Amino acid sequence: MLYPLDEPEFLEEVQAEVRENVRRLRHHPALALWCGNNEIEMLWPLWRWQWKGRPGTLAHLAAAHERFFYELLPEWVRAEDPDRPYWPGSPSSGIFRRGTNEDRRGDVHLWDVWHGWAPTGAYQRRIPRFISEFGLQSLPPARTLITFGPPGEWDSKRPALRRRQRSPGGNERLLYYLMERFRIPGAFEDLAWLTQVVQAEAIGRAVEYWRRHRERCGGALYWQLNDAWPAISWSGIDVYGRWKALHYAARRFFAPIALSLDIQGTRVGLFLLNDTIQPWRGRIRWSLETFLGEVLHAGEEEVEAPPLRATPVRAVETDPFLRRYGRALAFVAELWEGTERQALRVALFAPEKDLVFPDPGLVIDVIDRGGELEILMQARALARFVTLELPGADVIFSDNFFDLPAGRPVSIRAPIPPGWTPGICRRALRVRTLADLSQSPPWRDRWLRLQRRLSLRALLERIFYLFL
Structure with a gap:
């Protein structure tokens, strides 16, 4: 993972490779910065353990890493593209081996959710400066699944699906995260659809949370946009260009002017997110209602959102209504500009698996x-x-x-x-x-979730991610 700095001929080849690729890509309109490496510095704790009995070797590796990614590579890049910033690695604090993948400075990769089996709510326990990688997997649409094998082979334990899985233990994780909020459907095609919903909901809630803390968090990039082959992966678009739920949802949760709901217990917070450089004016209509549309509590707010800011609009207390009618209620909010509805959001007070629609x-x-x-x-x-x-x-x-x-x-x-x-x-x-x-019995869902949480793989992976 590190370049041998004591081999001049090899370094010349590396410099030529850098020069050619920077020249090839430097005019691309989507290029924001040059990044030295992916996750090398984040894995330094593992190297310390691997070389703990050889401090001289470890010191040599550290010096080589710092020399290459903090001195040589940025110098080579700057010579070809002086106007675009360089960042030593992702994640990085910008200071070698200090605060890597921590929230105080630089960027982070958040993989406690998914690889570390943490619940999706763990995203809202951290407010980093910038999230450059996080994600959750989903199955592709049925038209793509058919390229994996015939419907009789659509089973997470069958070879047709296992060989398309990009993440060890990924098929088990798909069910684990689905059961956070939903019951397992009876048909596999419905299961595939529901994993897309889970992915879109988890990523959307995380992004909106970080956007509500814009004064600290500068942005988020989810992994990943698309696929290079027919796969079960973290993508929002599959290899054939078919949009999953995530890609549709991204247009809503990344909208420059966005409406966001935050439920804390029985209180619902309404936020207006403005990522543009202009102020925005409109109104928010909100209501607490039954699933059949009976309105129990409602209001309308005239709103003005300053540029580049998350604006708290109102907090609505719903406790009296939840006590009387139970949790099968929906909080509905609509964002209007003139006569045009710009956004509509719905929030529930219980996981969908505990509700009857x-x-x-x-x-x-x-x-x-x-x-x-x-x-x-x-x-x-x-x-x-x-x-x-x-x-x-x-x-x-x-x-x-x-x-x-x-x-x-x-x-x-x-x-x-x-x-x-x-x-x-x-x-x-x-x-x-x-x-x-069609839903499976609740006891089956609870049993499957417990099995996955207590599996040896899950326990070892949770311990591993505690040390990163």
Whole structure:
């Protein structure tokens, strides 16, 4: 993992490689900075243990690392691209072997969640300066799963899926994190869909939390955007360009003007997040309601969001209503600019596995808009994670995997696939919500979750990540 600095010929080759690659990439519009390495410095505690009986060797390795990544490499990069910043490694504090992967300075990689089996709520225990890597896996859509093998092979323990898994023990983790909030569905296709929901929800909640602390946290990059081969991975887009729930959700939780809800016990905090350089004005309508749409408590707030700031708008106490009606209530908030609704958020007071969702009674109309479909939808009861599909076609909808509370109309746009007609689209359109899934018995979910938490692999990996 370190370059032999005592071999001049080899270093010349490395310098030539650096020079050629910087020249090749330096004009790319998405290039923000040059980074010296990935996770080498973060693993230094393991090297200390590996070489603990040979202090001379360890000191030599440390000197070589600091010389190369803090002196030679930035000098070579600066010679070819003097206007773009250089960072010695990711994660790094910017000071060799001091505070690496800590929240006080520099960037961090947060893998206690996933690799360390920590609950997804652990993201909200830390506010780093910048999160340059974190993530959760999901299964790809059914059209991609079929390339792994026939549906009879769709089982996390069968070779068809295990050989597509990028992370040791990853298939077990998929179920572990799904069971945090949901029951295991009976059909594997529903399971694949639900892992995407889990991924999008976990990443979205973490990003919104860090955006609410903008005065300290400067940003977050989740791992990863897309796949290089058909895989079970951390991606938001699979190898065929098919969007998972995460990529749709990212447009909402990374929106320059975003509405965010924070439930702490029985209190709901409303926040307006403004990442633009201009002030923003609008209003927030909020309501506490039953899943069937009966409004128990409501209000409207005129809001002004200063630029580059997270603005607390209001805290709503819901305890009297939860005591009277139980936890099967939804807090709904809508962000409006003039007559246009910019965002809609729904927060619940219990994990979905502890709640019963009624049939949403979706009313759907599909209209031909001259080569484009407009899908008009309205629900009679809360529809959780509404997902639209045109089986047999790869279509990117204007929004997907969204919540639709009772009585709120929504319009979704989508291109008509080549060779299809509006009539074919109407007949083929498939809509899925959480209420449509068949559920396994609660005792089975609890037993499986306990099994995974107490497995030897899980225990060893949690201990490993405590020392990083």
